[in-house]
Amino acid sequence: MPSGLSGSTGSNAAVGPSESSSPNASSSRLAGSGEDFLADTSRRSSALETEMLTAGERQEDADEDLEEDRVIYEDFTTIDWMKDLMRDYRRQSRKRSGHRPESKWHRIQAVFEATQSWILISIIGKSSGHWISIGLVAGWIDVVAAWLGDIRFGYCSTEWHISKSICCTGQYDADATCAAWNDWSSVILRSRGWGFVNWIFYILFSTVFASACAFLVTRLAPYAAGSGSAEVKTILGGFIIKGFLGTKTLIVKAAGLPLMVASGLAVGKEGPMIHVACCVGNVFPRLFPKYWRNEARKREILSAASGAGIAVAFGAPIGGVLFSLEELSSFFPAKTMVRSFFCALVATVTLQLIDPYRGKRVLYQVTYSRPWHFFELIFFIILGVFGGLIGVVLISVNRRVQKFRKQSLLKLHPIYEVAALAAGTAFVCYLNIFTRVDSSDLLEGLFRECEEADFHGLCNRDGRGRIIALLVVALIMRIMLTTITFGIKIPAGIFIPSMVWGALFGRVLGMTVQSWQEHDSTNTLFYSCPPDGSCVTPGVYAMLGAIGALGGVTRMTLSLTVVMFELTGTLNYIVPCMATLMTAKIVGDFFGKGGFAEMQIRMNRYPFLDPREDEVIGLTASEVMTPSAELVCFVVSGMTVADIEEALAQARYKGFPVLKSLDDLTLVGYISNDDLRHALERAKQQYGILPTASVVFEDVLADFSGIRARRATGTSIEHGSFANASSSPYFDAYSDANGAPRLHHGSSRRLLQLASFLDHSPLHVHPNVSIELVMDLFKKLGPRYVMVLHMGRLQGIITKKDILIAMYGEEDEQREETGFPSFTTASLRSLMSAEPALSGSVSSLFGSQTPTASRRAGAASRARKLRPSEAFGSGTWGTAGGTNSSSRNSLDGSTAGERAAAEDGDFIPLGVRVLSGSGRASFEVK
The missing domain is CATH 1.10.3080.10 (Clc chloride channel)
Structure with a gap:
């Protein structure tokens, strides 16, 4: 082989002129250039991939910092149970799969992570035992x-x-x-x-x-x-x-x-x-x-x-x-x-x-020497009936009293009202020993058996008629006073007062039955009683009357039974307690479900769905939802920071559905304005982004699969992808390891990516699903909202507000001040505007707001035009991420089948207001 040829593989400079002009040499140069190009492309792509993987690792570390310092919920809003629990699961997963080396400090942190709940519960547990807090x-x-x-x-x-x-301990004389x-x-x-x-x-x-x-x-x-x-x-x-x-x-x-x-x-x-x-x-x-x-x-x-x-x-x-x-x-x-x-x-x-009760194991420690007899079940049921009825009376009358208080001049002078009530109560209560004494002392005296001690003549058989009259007067006075007192501007509870009512009635009934049995002991009703003595204990009737009245007010059963056992230390009256409580609950529920707390919730219009109650409304999701024509939606791309800020500044709603485009109204996800504000604030604080910066709601990093091919062919990457690895227009609000936005310089274009803040898989239901199923979703999963979709297209949104309106309707009376100035002064619609329901509007951008009643009527009217079997099919629910609609070829995004059905009058697509472009106008797509 010529010497010059052997040097050709080592250096191009060593190749002679004759050899460099040969065809073989030209072919070798081309092959070398192609290999170098592919190698260079591979190296660049690998470097870019490594950089993006590193950025992903930094993003995982930053996620935790961001989620920890984010203020997720504003005042008077509903939490998202699913979102919060998923955040906690992700936090635990990051801690378990962290890349930090194992160390003593890391092990200490792991132990603290596993035991902090027990430490916290121990503190609160000891608090309940009168040590701290x-x-x-x-x-x-x-x-x-x-x-x-x-x-x-x-x-x-x-x-x-x-x-x-x-x-006076040990100081009493004869x-x-x-x-x-x-x-x-x-x-x-x-x-x-x-x-x-x-x-x-x-x-x-x-x-x-x-x-x-x-x-x-x-x-x-x-x-x-x-x-x-x-x-x-x-x-x-x-x-x-x-x-x-x-x-x-x-x-x-x-x-x-x-x-x-x-x-x-x-x-x-x-x-x-x-x-x-x-x-x-x-x-x-x-x-x-x-x-x-x-x-x-x-x-x-x-x-x-x-x-x-x-x-x-x-003490229970x-x-x-x-x-x-x-x-x-x-x-x-x-x-x-x-x-x-x-x-x-x-x-x-x-x-x-x-030992807080000075030698007693429980608060009202009593012992009953006599067992109960089966004939007494009749009177125990009477106690339960009284408890249920007194609960109904309290709930009904007190609701009217509080309504009157809010509509009268009393609400302007709460201190004078309290002073007048206190003076009047003291004036009348001093005259009766059973209203003068403290409620706890009165209950303990009423629960006692006569063999223990005499409490202000309760065991005086000669004056039994006078004592019964005093007890009846005390019962009437306490019922009237409690009914008009609860609701004034003082801390006040209803548990002990209701127990006092029941105990007074029970003692009266017990003394009456005892007197009857003593004077007519041969009656067949009392065949199980001993002939030479009494078998009726009035203290037992007082105890059962107390638990029956409390059950009628609260509509609880199991916990009250245990509380009463722990209060009195008596375990021999399980069957009488159960019979009394069940009777009280049945009677109370016959006149209306829900106890006193539920009445307060409904009266103040708190957004609460009771998971223990099964409501049957008989409507579908499309009849209850806020229709899409009233929603303000974003599109994935084409908006600026100024558009977002203007919408946030003027809107009263708490979130925005995000659609794929104007031509394809497929739901991409949902973003709350809390997350929007947080992202914008962090971006401004760290880099001072301009209002002209573009905003996208898609994950640019997730589309890395096509970057290498486009890099190799020299294709430019725009609208949310990298133009090159070193000078990217991409702005990632999650990428900085310190939890702050990171900006890639080198381009005049800046892009704010908010995909990490987007809920890509909100719960959704079909428009024809029964609202009872949607209620179960809210009760069992706790979402803030449920989307209503048809073939992936947004039809509306359902929140607790919509369900509560469907359950209770629009009440005619206006809500007045109830002591929660910024909360309960508003109607339910205003109250629940803090929900993610997009029931508000930006007047300068999106026009006027349709009233809620008209909204529901319109939604129901539109729903009645639908034919479930032809338009929607069977009702299902799932996550939006699992729904892919068929292709849409027209501006409104409807399929050919939908347009044909609309022409036949079978299906009318609901409109969607979409905010895009400059944000100075909205596009209502029908």
């Missing part, structure tokens, strides 16, 4: 309320700051007189027994305490008014009421409850303790980001806290857990049950250690 608040309320309540009658001469029960306790007549007139002077001081102190309580509530924390159980139930159902569980509300309610109890008003403190406990349960999760930044997970803690509130109020930890499960919580998975049980365990042990 809830326990301190409960202890404060009990001690201060007892002392202030006794101040109305007098003071302790030895230590003025203690209550009468402590002052006449049952406590020398250490001075009533106000002995202080003013130096002589005991002047009832008129004591009466005046009783009225004076009651009025002052109630007025001070109302002043704190109205001036500092309006959310502290009322029981709070209805609002807690709504919050646990997925609604956001900022400030309702805040620190200021907690302080004011804790300070106001002792004043309310001491004022003697005919309301209780046990219901508000649920609110107080949830306030504490809302504070502790701030120490645990896993729960504080995830609203769905936080509600698991609030469910346990609400059970702790009942445990504190009644197991009943508190069951109460939270049966009455309050909408989402109560098995693990929450286990954690709540652990909370109850800690609470029970702590209660035994602290």
